[in-house]
Amino acid sequence: HALGLAIPLVVSRSTTIGAQNGLLVRNRQAIEASQHVSHVLLDKTGTLTEGKFTVNALIPNDGIDETTLLSRLAALENNSTHPLAQAIITEAQAKDIEVVAAEKSQNIPGVGISGNVDGTDYTIVNGNYLTKQGIRFDEAAADKWAAKGNSVSFLLQGTQVQGMVAEGDTIKAGAKELISGLQRRGITPVMLTGDNPKAAEHVANLLGLTEFHAGLLPDDKQKIIADYQAKG
The missing domain is CATH 3.40.1110.10 (Calcium-transporting ATPase, cytoplasmic domain N)
Structure with missing residues (x-):
């Protein structure tokens, strides 16, 4: 019974902490599944950069x-x-x-x-x-x-x-720490952007990213996400 009570409490606390940091958890089962995450796919403009050109x-x-x-x-x-x-x-x-x-x-x-x-x-x-x-x-x-x-x-x-x-654009404060934090946990961050490959490579080098995809249309991003999901 103690374990049955502890798990919902941990999930609830994690949801609260996420909300305090601007993260909306729509499916609490995602928190439990997050321990198996191998890759995190991130948009460039407005996520890793300020989006203020x-x-x-x-x-x-x-x-x-x-x-x-x-x-x-x-x-x-x-x-x-x-x-x-x-x-x-x-x-x-x-x-x-x-x-x-x-x-x-x-x-x-x-x-x-x-x-x-x-x-x-x-x-x-x-x-x-x-x-x-x-x-x-x-x-x-x-x-x-x-x-x-x-x-x-x-x-x-x-x-x-x-x-x-x-x-x-400028790199968003905390972006480099986010990338290195994921890498320390064995998670590979991947940047997706519609920007040109050379600009994307510049940002990737500044952040220490080893994987990125550039020159993407919105449909391309969805396909890449689906490809990563299919690989588990």
Whole structure:
């Protein structure tokens, strides 16, 4: 009888401690199962990093200047709540650029956002999209900023790249301790991100992660989680 009473008390106490630390336990049996966990899969942005980006570089191509590039980026991102979009809006406001929302704005899952600015259609895309479409861009410059941990996006007009923006995030306080704590317990932390591989590798190195998956769409993340679960 004592053991029968002790187990629910331990589970109840664990649930309370979890709640105090921002962890909601929806299934108490999960606490008992947690002793058998071998891998923990974590999103990058907002979980391991702050999710508060800053614009670290604006690189326009020939024909436009930095202000024009930023203005068009901000117009496309004006109605978006994504952290990358907010950083662009903040940068435009800091430079006293009037931001007018693009017309016909539309999110493109896993790619970016499109819209019409002053009668011209533009799209903000990632490097993976450009590669798949066979569109040429300055890969050396993109890799340089990505290797420093930046998310790199491109402004596209038709099939012409107008320029790129590099945005950086910061590691969340306690993230490195979380990773090392899991590793000490024999649990392998795995980072999942839609960001580019070089930026993901930079964050992984800072945190001491040995496994990560980058360039993922939401469906890719679900599939990877299912794959890990299938392996037990």
